[in-house]
Amino acid sequence: MTKRAIDFPVFDADNHMYETQDAFTRHLPSKYSNAIKYVQVNGRTKIAINDKISEFIPNPTFEVVAPPGAQEEYYRSGNPDGKTLREIFGKPIKCPEWARNAQARLPHLDELGLDGSLMFPTLASLLEERMRDDPDLCHAAVHSLNQWIYDEWRFDYEGRIFATPVITLPIVEKAIEELEWCLDKGARCILIRPAPAWGLRGPRSPGLPEFDPFWARVQEAGVMVGMHSSDSGYADLASIWEGRHEFLPFKPNPLRNLVMSNRPITDMMSAMVCHGAFTRFPDLRIGTIENGGTWVAPFVKSLEEVYKKMPQEFSEHPVDAFKRNVYVNPFWEDALEGLLEIMTPDRLLFGSDYPHPEGLGNPIEFVDDLPSSLGRDDVAKIMGGNLKSLLKV
Secondary structure (H helix, E strand, O other): OOOOOOOOOOEEEEEEOOOOOOOOOOOOOHHHOOOEEEEEEOOEEEEEEOOEEEOOOOOOOOOEEOOOOOOHHHHHHOOOOOOOHHHHHOOOEEOOHHHOOHHHHHHHHHHHOOOEEEEEOOHHHHOHHHHOOOHHHHHHHHHHHHHHHHHHHOOOEOOOEEEOOEOOOOOHHHHHHHHHHHHHOOOOEEEOOOOOEEEOOEEEOOOOHHHHHHHHHHHHHOOEEEEEOOOOOOHHHHHHHHOOOOOOOOOOOHHHHHHHOOHHHHHHHHHHHHOOHHHHOOOOOEEEEOOOOOOHHHHHHHHHHHHHHOHHHOOOOHHHHHHHHEEEOOOOOOOOHHHHHHHOHHHEOOOOOEOOOOOOOOHHHHHHHOOOOOOHHHHHHHHHHHHHHHHOO
């Protein structure tokens, strides 16, 4: 690991933990004890939600994992030789202890040259989508997970590691209750997946007024909202072309990649803007994490076009609302010049996705992919200053 001589604080907006096998169940109420199970399938451990086995994350125990940054060359140069994903991942490694708890992670941050980081769960990305037909179970399972995160990570560990509890939105009153619990435990950032809220009346936009009591409390608390990529249910879109089956992110599928790429975060931002949530709550601060930045330009262009045609439907220019409320974490491989023209350095967040294989093996190398035209102050904002401000560090 090569340390860089950087004379400003570096805060990574996208680090990950690997959950232990009891992460969902340690605190799960007994009446839901059969809802989440680990089962053996051909000698391999799989997770089953409501008796349905999921392959969304093929190795849910994380006993072995791909090396950090294993896919870096794949994302930088493509795959001209047509290697399999297993070949790209290389030899797996035993899950490091620093991926399991905050005490072990802190000295590893020093090794990486990171002053601080947001810490997102990994397996949790499959949870809500597989419980969307049972809102009560979903809220109970999310709270159980948050209790485990607090046990192992805390939500603010020595002012450097900020683990992100999940807030699920199906039942607004329960979402507020969970938010209050997280705030009482010191949460500086909460995780909300970019997806419709699946409640007792089916799916609906989190930007609708019925969710205003929740967003009002978020705004009042001044807590950052990390809208991290997840399983947002968009396999339904591909299913009308390919038939219904579970989306497997680690199985190459060109059509699903094209159909689903950028859709969840674009639709979530469209809903929050067009349903007026950003206008009603101008002090909400949303970080779009691990969604990249290539979606921003076409999204802003679409907002301009719809505003031109129906300005009477908006209380303010929708682009203004978006730029005010949202911070974007681009992928390190994104071309940033156009994004910088839209969002400015004040609204970009460095995030490495460490230690996931699709991220950077050495997170601080993100600075090498920033445009050389940026001055030192702007680089410092992107690499940590903006996130520090959002977290009130």
